[in-house]
Amino acid sequence: MPEKKYRDGYRKKRAADPARLAALDIMAQVREEGAYANLVASATLSDYGLSGRDAAFSLELAYGALRMQGYYDVILSNCATMPLSDLDPLILDVLRLGTHQLINMRVPAHAALAATVDVARQVASDGPSRLVNAVLRRVSEKTPEEWFALVGQDEPELDRLALQYSHPRWITKAFFEALKEQGRSEELEALLAADNEAAKVVLAARPALISQSELLDEVGARGSAGELADNAVVMASGVPAKVPAVVDGLAGVQDQGSQLVTEIFAKVPLEGKDDFWLDMCAGPGGKASLLCGYAQESGAQLIANEVHPHRAKLVQKSLRAFDRQSYRIRLGDGRRLPKEDDLIEAFDRILLDAPCTGLGSLRRRPEARWTKKPKDLKDLLVLQSELIDAALEVLRPGGLLGYITCSPQVDETTGQVNRLLAEKRVELVDISEFVPQPLQELLSEQGTLQLWPHHGGTDAMFLSVLRKV
Numbered sequence: 047m048p049e050k051k052y053r054d055g056y057r058k059k060r061a062a063d064p065a066r067l068a069a070l071d072i073m074a075q076v077r078e079e080g081a082y083a084n085l086v087a088s089a090t091l092s093d094y095g096l097s098g099r100d101a102a103f104s105l106e107l108a109y110g111a112l113r114m115q116g117y118y119d120v121i122l123s124n125c126a127t128m129p130l131s132d133l134d135p136l137i138l139d140v141l142r143l144g145t146h147q148l149i150n151m152r153v154p155a156h157a158a159l160a161a162t163v164d165v166a167r168q169v170a171s172d173g174p175s176r177l178v179n180a181v182l183r184r185v186s187e188k189t190p191e192e193w194f195a196l197v198g199q200d201e202p203e204l205d206r207l208a209l210q211y212s213h214p215r216w217i218t219k220a221f222f223e224a225l226k227e228q229g230r231s232e233e234l235e236a237l238l239a240a241d242n243e244a245a246k247v248v249l250a251a252r253p254a255l256i257s258q259s260e261l262l263d264e265v266g267a268r269g270s271a272g273e274l275a276d277n278a279v280v281m282a283s284g285v286p287a288k289v290p291a292v293v294d295g296l297a298g299v300q301d302q303g304s305q306l307v308t309e310i311f312a313k314v315p316l317e318g319k320d321d322f323w324l325d326m327c328a329g330p331g332g333k334a335s336l337l338c339g340y341a342q343e344s345g346a347q348l349i350a351n352e353v354h355p356h357r358a359k360l361v362q363k364s365l366r367a368f369d370r371q372s373y374r375i376r377l378g379d380g381r382r383l384p385k386e387d388d389l390i391e392a393f394d395r396i397l398l399d400a401p402c403t404g405l406g407s408l409r410r411r412p413e414a415r416w417t418k419k420p421k422d423l424k425d426l427l428v429l430q431s432e433l434i435d436a437a438l439e440v441l442r443p444g445g446l447l448g449y450i451t452c453s454p455q456v457d458e459t460t461g462q463v464n465r466l467l468a469e470k471r472v473e474l475v476d477i478s479e480f481v482p483q484p485l486q487e488l489l490s491e492q493g494t495l496q497l498w499p500h501h502g503g504t505d506a507m508f509l510s511v512l513r514k515v
């Protein structure tokens with residue numbers, strides 16, 4: 047058989063860079079199988095034999111291209127001669143990878159183009175690779191700053207920001223409304239920019255098991271004490287799973303905002319009996335593992351409830367280092383607690399970290415903003431209300447309900463709290479003395495707390511502490 051002639055024989059023979067191929071593979075798994083990029087990343091990187099700097103480069107490529115795809119697609123639409131929807135989805139991913147290198151990684155244009163065209167040749171054929179070459183060449187003709195100024199320039203401000211910062215419009219609007227409720231609508235751009243930054247790796251020292259300073263000693267020079275939460279140790283580099291305290295279950299990886307809201311809830315004083323606590327939606331066990339520490343220190347018992355068996359197993363794993371007397375794991379629907387267990391008005395404190403849209407933790411999963419759908423909210427609001435109602439049934443009068451979401455969406459946060467206040471079933475507890483100084487301004491007049499990535503670098507957690515009347 048005659049050897050096929052390629053216009054550029056040298057390039058055809060050159061194998062594509064494994065770091066770029068691995069990034070494309072991660073994107074394909076997200077697109078085709080609905081995989082979570084962060085869960086498939088390490089196996090994929092090792093399949094391609096990547097480690098160290100190459101692995102880091104590959105991850106940055108995949109995560110960046112997934113996160114910024116909304117923005118890149120606007121740029122690519124300007125450069126392609128056909129609608130993007132007519133392209134093979136794999137080739138569109140190759141184009142996004144190339145655009146990320148040009149726009150956000152500042153890879154020199156000739157290197158970004160040559161290496162990305164090599165990828166297209168390896169995964170497709172000559173035709174698509176020529177298209178990739180032509181389109182990326184046009185992308186490279188403008189600077190990142192010129193593209194930023196161009197994208198969305200004729201749109202109203204909210205739409206423009208959604209495009210420039212690569213967030214779906216409905217999420218941008220939800221952020222805007224939450225900020226507006228707090229008189230912070232001018233912060234939308236800062237929030238969207240912070241939401242595109244990778245979150246810092248933070249460990250939580252679990253109370254009763256290890257102190258913050260002991261954990262700091264273990265982490266060494268790459269660690270520093272978190273400034274917002276009592277138990278937090280921020281890791282500048284290194285692999286958390288290799289820290290001995292993490293291996294032994296004395297500490298875990300947890301956002302500082304998530305730690306802080308748990309800590310505040312556990313610290314608020316309660317009059318009378320205070321020895322029976324419930325974490326109603328505990329999986330995978332991040333907050334339960336702090337709460338259990340506080341419970342063990344104060345002689346209380348924690349019931350950690352979770353409806354999904356695989357997530358209940360993760361709760362067990364998180365709690366494994368605690369004294370077995372200080373907690374019990376219950377597998378079941380939190381809404382059935384009042385009926386199934388003889389627990390009416392039994393609990394003194396209940397943490398309800400409700401299932402929610404998760405719009406406050408988009409930084410953790412690069413693809414999450416594109417897979418979430420606004421219609422999910424309706425069902426979640428019903429579920430949240432039902433869980434709150436069940437929690438109030440099993441909470442003693444005067445007991446405390448910590449209502450938490452990892453979302454700032456107003457219907458899920460203040461909307462739920464205002465309903466309870468209007469029904470006069472609860473009153474809001476003043477938590478201001480437990481909120482660290484830099485975050486005081488995030489307390490609403492009413493007394494609820496809404497954290498934000500652009501203030502203190504936490505996830506956008508919401509906390510209200512409610513006393514049952």
Ligand SMILES: C[S@@+](CC[C@H](N)C(=O)[O-])C[C@H]1O[C@@H](n2cnc3c(N)ncnc32)[C@H](O)[C@@H]1O
Nearest residue numbers: 327328329330331332333353379380399400401
């Ligand atoms: C926001 S997550 C909780 C995160 C957890 N508190 C942590 O810090 O690791 C909500 C959890 O509620 C669980 N869940 C959903 N519906 C539930 C129900 N009806 N009863 C109990 N748990 C439920 C979900 O499986 C999920 O694990």
